[in-house]
Amino acid sequence: MQVTTLCLGALVFGEATGYEINKMFEDGPFSHFLDASYGSIYPALTRLTDEGLVTCKAEQQERRPDKKIYALTDKGRQSLSEALHTPLAEDKFRSEFLFAVLFAHLLPRSRVVELVDQRLAAMKAKTEELAAKDPGDTPGMDFARLYGHAVYSASVSFLENNRHLIEDIAVDDKPQEASREVHTHV
Amino acid sequence: MQVTTLCLGALVFGEATGYEINKMFEDGPFSHFLDASYGSIYPALTRLTDEGLVTCKAEQQERRPDKKIYALTDKGRQSLSEALHTPLAEDKFRSEFLFAVLFAHLLPRSRVVELVDQRLAAMKAKTEELAAKDPGDTPGMDFARLYGHAVYSASVSFLENNRHLIEDIAVDDKPQEASREVHTHV
DNA sequence: ATTCTCATATATCGGCCCTATATAGACACG
DNA sequence: CGTGTCTATATAGGGCCGATATATGAGAAT
Structure with missing residues (x-):
């Protein structure tokens, strides 16, 4: 399962920035059984936007880089659903x-x-x-x-x-x- | 911890070929909590040989590609020991x-x-x-x-x-x- | 008998992903 | 007034997995 799919999952819980999605994997609800980092999340969000699975609205901020808020589209929701209906990978454990x-x-x-x-x-x-x-x-x-x-x-x-x-x-x-x-x- | 270190660990149990090391990760004693595949094991063994951490003797076989049997050197054994004395990464679990x-x-x-x-x-x-x-x-x-x-x-x-x-x-x-x-x- | 699959054995390519780093302002702490 | 932490995006480098290529023998299936 690719990071793109994980991002779709993260966005089910509401719109979010790449930064916030990263936090979900770092500290949040996903942190105990999933991982993904900036190096994969930002490119994933770009790809998802290009494919129309998420939308991206840039919120202008004063004296700050734009905050890019991503949200699921119907197509994205459907794509996630499809992923959850295909065989899942077994757990991976590394110690x-x-x-x-x-x-x-x-x-x-x-x-x-x-x-x-x-x-x-x-x-x-x-x-x-x-x-x-x-x-x-x-x-x-x-x-x-x-x-x-x-x-x-x-x-x-x-x-x-x-x-x-x-x-x-x-x-x-x-x-x-x-x-x-x-x-x-x- | 890189695959090179894992290979050193595998060779503690005796000399082995890349193929056999792969099996240790696939089915063998390592399979439940580690993973590594051909794509990383063969290059790792080459690197380890270059650095003198393992030796490689090629056993000629009739009508088969040479079997390359790798074995730990003292330097390799020491390198593994050092790795086991540095802080270990936390368990990674992905489900x-x-x-x-x-x-x-x-x-x-x-x-x-x-x-x-x-x-x-x-x-x-x-x-x-x-x-x-x-x-x-x-x-x-x-x-x-x-x-x-x-x-x-x-x-x-x-x-x-x-x-x-x-x-x-x-x-x-x-x-x-x-x-x-x-x-x-x- | 023949075909197919599995096991032995090495090796590499493409692409995905993690780690580390760069940038930059706000805010708090001492 | 510096130092660190938080918000926020982005990329380069390198490591690793998955798939594939190459050969051959053994054994099972048909």
Whole structure:
């Protein structure tokens, strides 16, 4: 699914600028399971305008570059609908953490512990973030939020209960490093 | 983290050809949380060879193109270690299913049900796949497998318990479509 | 018997996309 | 009064995926 389609989706929720669409992917309702950035959003909006799937009205601002406000056309709405009726791609999941875990036996224990701690903190933050119900959310957003919450909760539980599995296969911290640290403290 | 680093990781488990490395991402131990394809793997291996991070010995085969077997050098092993000691990128998760769910109120109920069914089937397949312990797996792979199993299980449970939330906001199937189907049956 | 598909194996092209950067004014904080 | 952050658009460079090309052998289907 291309960024153009994602932009059409973003505009279902109302007209918006490229900047605002970017925020939806960065911080907003899409941020947890989609990504797109300026480098793809602006060209996408230009293409969509050329193809008549969105309209673009430039709002003149004093001493500022024009704000370009994009809105869906009927053709655009129909195009999105078609995309949602064709087979969807499977979820893509990419985790450098799990990649690193594969080499836990090559890493000092302190590094593995650090990685798990960082990840656990990030996961807990996400869980909390997704626990808060926003009254402005649509039912679809609500479902996605609850889904994410369920998955992140499971993730946190697993990590807490099983972190020892990889921490115990990591190698002991190098003696010279440990002693160096001690010395600086003493 | 670039594909070059991923290739270094793949070669920790033993020497391999580009084709075999691709399989590790396609079907093998990496497939659940990483991806890379020919278009990036072959150029990566060339770059790594040029930089002395891997060696390449060509094994001549009768009536076949040479098989190029790559192996890690000490420099390569060190480079991987360095990569694992620098801050890792956060997990990336991309789900067209959740994107589609945001527009459940614009889709016919039958389509939403279909999407959930497909996804549930895919998730269950993954869960089963990850339930099987392979004696050849390293402890790191085992951890990653169990992690995936926990997350996918939670995902299946959530979907089964909450699918009604989005199915109930979908619009009724269009009368003319429904009646058309009925007519063809009658 | 023959055809078709799948598996082995390498490699590249086109196009999409991310990262980083440039530009520029408003506003707040110290 | 500088520094950083927010609004807002845009592009260049480079990385990566998907599709395709090339060869051949094995096994399945017809």
